Amino acid sequence: MAKWKSLFDNISLAGIGFFLDNKHTYKGTAFQTVFATLRISFARRSFFPLHHYSAVMKRSIIILLFISVLLPVRADKAQSQSITDNHHPREFIFPDVPGFHTMSADLHIHTAFSDGHVLPRIRIQEAVRDRLDAISLTEHIEYLPHRDDIPLPDRNRPYEVASQLAQNEDLIIINGAEITRGMPPGHSNAIFLEDANKLVVDDVLDAYKAAAAQGAFIFWDHPSWKRQASDAIPPFSDMHREMIADGLIHGVEVVNHHRFSEEALQIALDYDLTILANTDVHGLIDWDYDTEDGGHRSATLIFAEERTKEGLKEALFDGRTVARKDHFLIGREEHLVPLLQACLVVTGSSYLPNTEVLELEITNLSSNRFILENISEYSFHLHTQVFEVEPFETMSILVKTVNVLDEISLPLRVLNAVMAPRTSPSITLESVME
Numbered sequence: 001m002a003k004w005k006s007l008f009d010n011i012s013l014a015g016i017g018f019f020l021d022n023k024h025t026y027k028g029t030a031f032q033t034v035f036a037t038l039r040i041s042f043a044r045r046s047f048f049p050l051h052h053y054s055a056v057m058k059r060s061i062i063i064l065l066f067i068s069v070l071l072p073v074r075a076d077k078a079q080s081q082s083i084t085d086n087h088h089p090r091e092f093i094f095p096d097v098p099g100f101h102t103m104s105a106d107l108h109i110h111t112a113f114s115d116g117h118v119l120p121r122i123r124i125q126e127a128v129r130d131r132l133d134a135i136s137l138t139e140h141i142e143y144l145p146h147r148d149d150i151p152l153p154d155r156n157r158p159y160e161v162a163s164q165l166a167q168n169e170d171l172i173i174i175n176g177a178e179i180t181r182g183m184p185p186g187h188s189n190a191i192f193l194e195d196a197n198k199l200v201v202d203d204v205l206d207a208y209k210a211a212a213a214q215g216a217f218i219f220w221d222h223p224s225w226k227r228q229a230s231d232a233i234p235p236f237s238d239m240h241r242e243m244i245a246d247g248l249i250h251g252v253e254v255v256n257h258h259r260f261s262e263e264a265l266q267i268a269l270d271y272d273l274t275i276l277a278n279t280d281v282h283g284l285i286d287w288d289y290d291t292e293d294g295g296h297r298s299a300t301l302i303f304a305e306e307r308t309k310e311g312l313k314e315a316l317f318d319g320r321t322v323a324r325k326d327h328f329l330i331g332r333e334e335h336l337v338p339l340l341q342a343c344l345v346v347t348g349s350s351y352l353p354n355t356e357v358l359e360l361e362i363t364n365l366s367s368n369r370f371i372l373e374n375i376s377e378y379s380f381h382l383h384t385q386v387f388e389v390e391p392f393e394t395m396s397i398l399v400k401t402v403n404v405l406d407e408i409s410l411p412l413r414v415l416n417a418v419m420a421p422r423t424s425p426s427i428t429l430e431s432v433m434e
C-alpha cells in the first residue's frame with residue numbers, strides 16, 4: 001500500500017507542477033479533469049483512503065492516467081478554468097492532519113419533530129450536499145410546538161428515521177436531543193444518547209445526569225443567545241462551573257448559526273471545553289447560508305483516529321476540534337496549526353532567472369479561503385503583506401530573499417483563524433529549492 005500511496009502522491013504533485021501556470025489557472029482539459037480529480041481525492045484522503053480503493057477503482061485511475069498521458073497538451077487552445085469548478089463551494093473538504101482523519105459534523109439540527117420546518121429526509125440531503133461526515137438531529141426535549149399534528153411519544157424516532165434514510169449514504173447519524181431550560185444552565189445538546197426518552201424528566205439536573213449516565217457528550221448551546229442574555233455575553237454562572245466539574249458539560253458552541261462568541265471561546269479555553277460550531281437550523285440550509293451564492297453552513301471539524309461514530313465520540317471528548325463559520329476557523333493552537341499546515345502546501349520553489357527573487361508556489365488543498373500575512377524577514381515583490389489564497393487555488397508569491405538560498409522557512413500569520421480571542425495562529429511554509 002505504501003508503494004501505491006507514494007506513487008499517487010508523486011503523480012498528483014507532478015500534475016500540479018506541470019499543469020498549473022503562474023496566473024493561477026489550470027490549463028488543458030483532459031489533464032485538468034484527471035489531475036483535479038486526483039488532487040481532490042488526496043485532499044479528501046480521509047474519505048477515500050487508498051487502502052480502501054477497490055482494485056477496480058485503482059485500475060480505473062491508472063487507465064485514466066494512461067489516457068491522459070497519450071493526449072497532446074494544447075494549453076494554448078484550452079480555455080482557462082479554475083479547479084474550484086469541480087466543487088460546489090458549500091462542500092466541506094479538508095485534508096487529514098498527522099495521525100487523524102479530518103471529519104466534519106453539524107451536531108445541532110432541528111426538524112418538524114420539534115420546532116423545525118422540514119422532515120429528516122431534507123436534513124440528510126443537505127448534509128450529503130455539504131459533504132459532512134456526521135449530523136445529529138437534536139429535537140427539543142421540552143418544546144414540541146407541532147405536537148398536535150406530529151406527536152413524538154418516542155424521542156428516539158428522529159434518530160431512527162434519519163438512520164434509515166441515511167442507510168446508503170456516507171453519513172453518520174448520531175442520536176441526540178436538546179435539553180431546553182431557562183438560564184442557568186440554558187440549553188444544552190446531549191449526543192451519542194442510547195435512549196433520549198430518559199431525558200424527559202422534571203428536574204433540570206436530572207436530565208443532564210440521565211444523559212451523562214448514558215455516556216453522552218453534552219455541550220452548552222448558543223451561550224450568547226440574546227433571549228437568555230440581553231447583552232449577548234454568555235451568562236456563565238457557578239451552576240455552569242459545577243456542572244463542568246461534575247462532568248455534565250463537555251463542550252460549548254462558540255458558533256451557533258451565524259453567530260461567533262469570543263466570550264464562549266474564552267470559556268472553552270479556561271474550562272477545557274470542546275470548541276463547537278453548529279447551525280441550529282430550523283428552516284433550510286440553502287436559505288440560511290445562501291449556498292446558491294457561494295455560502296456554506298457553520299460546522300465543526302473533528303480530528304478522529306478512526307472514521308467511525310466511536311472515533312468521533314472519542315475525538316469530541318478529547319476536544320480535538322476546529323469550529324468553522326464562513327471562512328473563519330476557531331480552535332486551539334494544537335489543532336488549528338496542523339490543519340492549516342495541511343491545507344496550505346508548497347508545490348514549487350525556484351528563483352526567477354538571474355535574480356535573487358524566489359517564486360514560491362502555494363497550493364490550498366481545502367475548501368476554505370485563507371487570508372495570510374507575511375511575518376517573515378523578507379518582503380514580497382508582487383503581493384502586499386496581506387494576500388489571499390482561494391479554495392483549491394495554486395498561486396505564486398515572489399519573495400525577495402536578497403541572497404540566493406538553498407532552503408526557506410517562511411512564517412505567515414493566518415488572519416482568518418483564531419486560537420484565542422483576537423489571536424491568530426502562524427504557520428511556516430518550508431521548501432528546499434529546486
Ligand SMILES: [Zn+2]
Pocket residue numbers: 178180187221222
Ligand atoms: Zn436552543
Ligand SMILES: [Zn+2]
Pocket residue numbers: 108110178221280
Ligand atoms: Zn436548537
